[in-house]
Amino acid sequence: MAPPGMATADEGRFCLLRAAAAAAGAQFENWGDSDIVVTSPLTETTCTDADDVSGDKQHAQMVCAQGFFLIRVLLPWKVQRRLAQNREAARKSRMRKKVILALLYHLLSVATCNYCALAFDLEYARWLDEHQRHMTDLRVALGAQIGDDDLRLLVDGVMVHYEQMFRLKGLATRADVFHVLSGMWMSPAERFFMWLGGFRSSELLKVLLSGHVEPLTEQQLVGICSLQQSSQQAEDALSQGMEALQQALADTLAAAAAAGAGPDGVTSYMGQMAVAMGKLATVENFLRQADLLRQQTLQQMRRILTTRQAARALLVVSDYFSRLRALSSLWLTRPRD
Known part of the structure; x- marks a missing residue:
């Protein structure tokens, strides 16, 4: 028999389990109002014993079972x-x-x-x-x-x-x-990587493939790579179209300047400027096509991946842009001599 005032080993273990269960219950009650996922030592505690279990040990097992109930049953209810x-x-x-x-x-x-x-x-x-x-x-x-x-x-x-x-x-x-x-x-660092008013779809897919979204099946890898290739081709076509538009617009403005020197200068000038305005309106079409490509890329990515993979992929992409914004903040607040 243990001396008066000194707890036995079993009683000590029981006290520790009861305290841990109480702590888990307290964390659980506060979890619903926070964004923190609760973990508890109870999830790694084994409460079985091959020896004859005393009354205190049985009580400890019951407390441990309640802890598991908190973590495995009630926690999903909070979710x-x-x-x-x-x-x-x-x-x-x-x-x-x-x-x-x-x-x-x-x-x-x-x-x-x-x-x-x-x-x-x-x-x-x-x-x-x-x-x-x-x-x-x-x-x-x-x-x-x-x-x-x-x-x-x-x-x-x-x-x-x-x-x-x-x-x-x-x-x-x-x-x-x-x-x-x-x-x-957008932030300065985001503008540095910007293409036609937003992100490049092909670059987003590169970030996705390097962002630990595994395990991907062979079919999924083929789908992502095919999507990346088609996105790159569409981006190249839009970039070439925008370059051609810029050149055509520059040529039209140059012609308008030359027309202003002729006898019918005002009329020719206004005609050339009207042509330039029509070409300039095409810029809206290029931006809409670029955004449509971005939207379709996200939708295709969602179809290729499972729900859980898509959730991780969205987090990877979001974290990438968050780091760009953080880089911008660091750059703008850097010490200057």
């Missing part, structure tokens, strides 16, 4: 509640987007280009904040190992969110094509 909250927030976001799109459509007919550009910049900043919330939900869901059906809702929500951005860019392109083309609504 389900969080997903339901996310779906409601997404519904409200879609309603807000419809109002904003209607407002931007109205602005196109009455507002100046500067005002439309400002409205787009503000909406893009809000879109980016919401995008980060989507990414946080994906990280939590992958860490909690939720089912594919619930994970598919989150992935589809991200895809819908990207489609909203392409619609917004379409409106902004119609209002002020050069504002979208310049990329002043």
